[in-house]
Amino acid sequence: MSDDLELETLALHTGIHRSQFNEHSEAMYLTSSFVFESAAQAAARFSGDEPGNIYSRFTNPTVTAMQERLAALEGAETCIATASGMSAILACVMGLLSAGDHIIASRSLFGATVNLFSNILNRFKIETTFVSATDVEAWRSAVQANTKLLFLETPSNPLTEISDIAALSTVAKQANAWLVVDNCFCTPILQKPLALGADIVIHSATKYLDGQGRVLGGAVLGNREVLMESGIFGFLRTAGPTLSAFNAWVILKGLETLKIRMEAHSAHALDIAHWLEQQPNVTRVFYPGLPSHPQYELAKRQQATGGGIVTFEVKGGKEAAWRVIDSTRLISITANLGDAKSTLTHPATTTHGRISQEARDAAGITDGLLRIAVGLESPRDLKADLARGL
Numbered sequence: 324m325s326d327d328l329e330l331e332t333l334a335l336h337t338g339i340h341r342s343q344f345n346e347h348s349e350a351m352y353l354t355s356s357f358v359f360e361s362a363a364q365a366a367a368r369f370s371g372d373e374p375g376n377i378y379s380r381f382t383n384p385t386v387t388a389m390q391e392r393l394a395a396l397e398g399a400e401t402c403i404a405t406a407s408g409m410s411a412i413l414a415c416v417m418g419l420l421s422a423g424d425h426i427i428a429s430r431s432l433f434g435a436t437v438n439l440f441s442n443i444l445n446r447f448k449i450e451t452t453f454v455s456a457t458d459v460e461a462w463r464s465a466v467q468a469n470t471k472l473l474f475l476e477t478p479s480n481p482l483t484e485i486s487d488i489a490a491l492s493t494v495a496k497q498a499n500a501w502l503v504v505d506n507c508f509c510t511p512i513l514q515k516p517l518a519l520g521a522d523i524v525i526h527s528a529t530k531y532l533d534g535q536g537r538v539l540g541g542a543v544l545g546n547r548e549v550l551m552e553s554g555i556f557g558f559l560r561t562a563g564p565t566l567s568a569f570n571a572w573v574i575l576k577g578l579e580t581l582k583i584r585m586e587a588h589s590a591h592a593l594d595i596a597h598w599l600e601q602q603p604n605v606t607r608v609f610y611p612g613l614p615s616h617p618q619y620e621l622a623k624r625q626q627a628t629g630g631g632i633v634t635f636e637v638k639g640g641k642e643a644a645w646r647v648i649d650s651t652r653l654i655s656i657t658a659n660l661g662d663a664k665s666t667l668t669h670p671a672t673t674t675h676g677r678i679s680q681e682a683r684d685a686a687g688i689t690d691g692l693l694r695i696a697v698g699l700e701s702p703r704d705l706k707a708d709l710a711r712g713l
């Protein structure tokens with residue numbers, strides 16, 4: 324492929340390896356293993372002397388196609404697909420870290436990521452220090468001799484805090500540590516962490532990359548050396564949190580429309596964020612595309628638009644927040660995001676319900692907070708649906 328193609332073109336034309344039938348749409352290879360021509364070829368494939376597929380826990384042509392397409396969009400040398408976003412994060416830390424290593428992580432992370440770092444990795448003697456997503460000096464002060472990895476999401480879930488990727492990449496380089504960015508909310512259409520100095524990008528492909536709420540998937544992206552030689556791919560092929568060929572195909576096709584979807588999600592979200600700011604029962608609106616966002620300037624520099632997630636706080640705490648949810652007729656009450664259908668969540672009792680009240684307070688997840696992942700419906704209809712409960 325030529326180097327100077329635009330993202331929407333790459334999303335349609337990368338990763339195509341036609342079979343003998345010359346199909347136009349990509350084929351789906353539902354097979355657990357691959358046949359060898361001889362015992363010698365089997366041996367050569369297993370030893371690595373001959374490239375090629377062996378077994379779908381290692382590689383599969385449909386998964387490879389999806390990996391090539393996502394890598395092209397992120398501007399990454401290599402992509403490793405995983406069964407879910409969480410298994411992408413797990414593969415990353417299991418591949419890169421050992422007992423005794425230290426992680427610095429943003430305090431404003433997806434709830435399951437906080438749980439993984441604080442309640443599972445700590446059993447294997449990998450300690451995590453949680454710091455403010457936005458305070459670069461706090462990251463610098465948290466660096467220890469054994470710090471190996473810095474981990475963040477930007478914008479964060481659910482408060483849409485913006486971490487300065489370029490500034491934190493300097494901190495990571497000085498600490499001789501990897502900077503890992505979960506790019507789930509923006510996707511490569513709106514933000515390119517690798518170009519800003521990150522070493523590794525994580526995706527929950529379950530969200531916008533699929534884009535229609537159909538399958539789970541994830542990915543780790545970065546340069547070949549970090550992914551293939553560090554042990555991330557080795558962990559995946561041995562431990563097996565591999566993306567299925569079927570899910571890879573769904574995501575591969577989802578990527579084809581990613582750009583126009585992200586543009587529409589962003590435009591609808593901005594419209595709804597402006598409208599929410601005018602509502603008397605809404606105390607705060609968190610959206611990086613609003614000039615009232617405390618990091619509006621940084622967001623404008625770092626990402627193309629505000630994205631599709633709007634979080635807002637209603638007067639009256641949990642009761643009032645639940646009333647907004649229970650008064651909807653159109654918006655789905657579900658914890659997923661990045662779907663074509665709008666979804667509404669009460670973070671304090673769902674996605675962030677398993678973390679302690681203390682950690683929730685520190686992260687600013689108040690009882691009146693609601694997160695809407697704005698879909699592709701008409702914003703007029705969405706506003707009418709929200710207005711009922713407000």
Ligand SMILES: *Cc1c(COP(=O)(O)O)cnc(C)c1O
Pocket residue numbers: 407408409410433435436476480505507508526527528529530539540541
């Ligand atoms: C959903 C999500 C994840 C986890 O992805 P799964 O596919 O559900 O495992 C990780 N990070 C962020 C920001 C997410 O929204």
